[in-house]
Amino acid sequence: MIDRRAAQRRDNGVTKKLYVKTYGCQMNVYDSARMAEVLAAHGYAATGTPEDADLVILNTCHIREKAAEKVYSELGRLNRIKQARRMAGQAMMLAVGGCVGQAEGEELLRRAPFVDLVMGPQNYHRLPDLLRRAEARATVDTEFPSESKFDHLPEVGGGAAADHGVSAFLTIQEGCDRFCTFCVVPYTRGAEYSRPPEDVEREARRLIALGAREITLLGQNVNAYHGAGEGGEMSLAGLIHRLAELDGLKRLRYTTSHPRDLSADLIAAHGDVARLMPFLHLPVQSGSDRILKAMNRQHTADDYRRLIEKLRRARPDIALSSDFITGFPGETEAEFEATLALAREIDFAQAFSFKYSARPGTPAADSPDQLGDEIKSARLAALQTILARSQAAFNATMVGRTLEVLFERPGRHANQLLGRSAYGQWVHAEMPGDYRGRCADILITEAHTNSLAGQPALRHAAAEAQAAPGAFEERPPA
Ligand code: 5AD
Ligand code: SF4
Numbered sequence: 215m216i217d218r219r220a221a222q223r224r225d226n227g228v229t230k231k232l233y234v235k236t237y238g239c240q241m242n243v244y245d246s247a248r249m250a251e252v253l254a255a256h257g258y259a260a261t262g263t264p265e266d267a268d269l270v271i272l273n274t275c276h277i278r279e280k281a282a283e284k285v286y287s288e289l290g291r292l293n294r295i296k297q298a299r300r301m302a303g304q305a306m307m308l309a310v311g312g313c314v315g316q317a318e319g320e321e322l323l324r325r326a327p328f329v330d331l332v333m334g335p336q337n338y339h340r341l342p343d344l345l346r347r348a349e350a351r352a353t354v355d356t357e358f359p360s361e362s363k364f365d366h367l368p369e370v371g372g373g374a375a376a377d378h379g380v381s382a383f384l385t386i387q388e389g390c391d392r393f394c395t396f397c398v399v400p401y402t403r404g405a406e407y408s409r410p411p412e413d414v415e416r417e418a419r420r421l422i423a424l425g426a427r428e429i430t431l432l433g434q435n436v437n438a439y440h441g442a443g444e445g446g447e448m449s450l451a452g453l454i455h456r457l458a459e460l461d462g463l464k465r466l467r468y469t470t471s472h473p474r475d476l477s478a479d480l481i482a483a484h485g486d487v488a489r490l491m492p493f494l495h496l497p498v499q500s501g502s503d504r505i506l507k508a509m510n511r512q513h514t515a516d517d518y519r520r521l522i523e524k525l526r527r528a529r530p531d532i533a534l535s536s537d538f539i540t541g542f543p544g545e546t547e548a549e550f551e552a553t554l555a556l557a558r559e560i561d562f563a564q565a566f567s568f569k570y571s572a573r574p575g576t577p578a579a580d581s582p583d584q585l586g587d588e589i590k591s592a593r594l595a596a597l598q599t600i601l602a603r604s605q606a607a608f609n610a611t612m613v614g615r616t617l618e619v620l621f622e623r624p625g626r627h628a629n630q631l632l633g634r635s636a637y638g639q640w641v642h643a644e645m646p647g648d649y650r651g652r653c654a655d656i657l658i659t660e661a662h663t664n665s666l667a668g669q670p671a672l673r674h675a676a677a678e679a680q681a682a683p684g685a686f687e688e689r690p691p692a
Contacts, residue, residue: 238275387433541590
């Protein structure tokens with residue numbers, strides 16, 4: 215249906231309201247911020263509720279069935295809001311982006327005919343045009359365009375629509391050529407693409423100018439990064455060395471990595487680049503070689519162990535995180551035990567674990583050896599017990615230590631701020647001032663499952679040595 219009022223308001227330059235709901239991974243968080251920026255240039259300002267939004271975008275995740283199904287229940291809820299607004303004489307456009315949009319396309323419109331626009335993650339730069347088309351009739355754009363969205367999106371921070379924060383995400387690589395047999399990403403995000411290093415650096419500088427002190431470089435398989443630049447092709451390690459030189463930046467991280475693409479220069483960078491944080495998310499998925507092979511992971515459990523050893527040699531305090539899948543088709547009890555053994559052995563600081571979810575179109579979904587939900591759940595619970603113990607033990611070792619914390623935002627109590635340690639743990643502390651965007655040494659006094667608490671380290675020292683005021687001043691860059 216033609217929404218003439220909305221078109222009119224746009225043409226009159228009246229501000230319209232945009233509500234974006236984000237599901238899934240950090241790449242979607244980054245994309246949502248960029249969509250808000252594209253639309254800010256077209257008169258949209260963010261709102262916190264769908265009830266007063268002229269445009270609602272769901273930025274969706276297709277990685278597991280549960281995540282995808284959530285989208286449909288949310289769409290039902292939004293349709294009720296849309297109808298209520300219509301009764302009140304107000305229009306609402308409903309758009310679905312992200313990987314569900316890409317994977318389902320026209321099918322989504324069949325299941326939810328009240329949706330105005332369905333688009334894939336590669337088409338956000340076309341949003342204003344797509345919305346214009348969707349005002350006339352329901353539109354689907356899941357084409358993989360020949361142009362890169364990154365070349366056509368406005369500069370980051372454009373229109374001041376999105377708050378990128380003290381800790382910002384920067385997508386440097388998208389898509390994946392690895393084709394793990396359980397994973398939809400190669401189909402929803404397409405072939406691997408690396409942004410040129412010059413573009414990445416320009417965006418990093420812009421983020422720093424907007425207040426970022428920590429940047430997490432994002433990619434579905436980020437360590438496969440190979441951006442073609444002025445000086446030839448650059449690896450992720452090269453890019454990290456380059457970005458670590460930027461004034462004002464305190465910390466760099468990258469995620470998510472594939473063990474097969476963890477090159478020697480990247481491991482070395484963990485030892486050489488002080489601003490590269492001693493934390494790595496390196497999914498292993500399983501501890502069984504047969505299952506790893508069936509998953510097409512292209513490495514063995516021992517290859518993974520060797521990588522961890524090398525990383526620890528390069529950076530002895532590196533903390534490790536991983537992803538696991540339980541109940542992959544055909545997984546035997548003994549094969550699952552191999553996963554438990556690996557989980558016990560590595561001392562992960564953090565880990566995410568999931569029941570295998572058969573995704574349409576992926577090779578593993580066609581396996582005749584699918585396991586029942588009960589086995590998958592029981593195995594998940596057993597694995598999570600070990601991983602939770604490991605995380606708690608890691609956090610407990612922090613008590614009594616002094617950690618450098620980069621503060622990001624206010625906590626729940628007065629004067630309390632929330633920041634992250636180098637290992638990515640959330641740390642609460644009462645601070646003697648607004649330390650957002652600044653680092654301070656915090657003596658850790660409590661460890662919880664998902665966070666730590668502490669106090670400025672020099673408060674202790676102050677009692678003894680009467681440290682001069684200003685002792686908590688921002689440190690020079692590492
Ligand atoms: N079923 C369960 N977990 C999955 N993941 C990816 N695809 C599936 C699936 N089909 C998990 C993997 C991956 C993380 C992002 O999600 O562990 O590393
Ligand atoms: Fe999916 Fe990661 Fe495997 Fe690529 S490497 S197919 S994104 S699990």
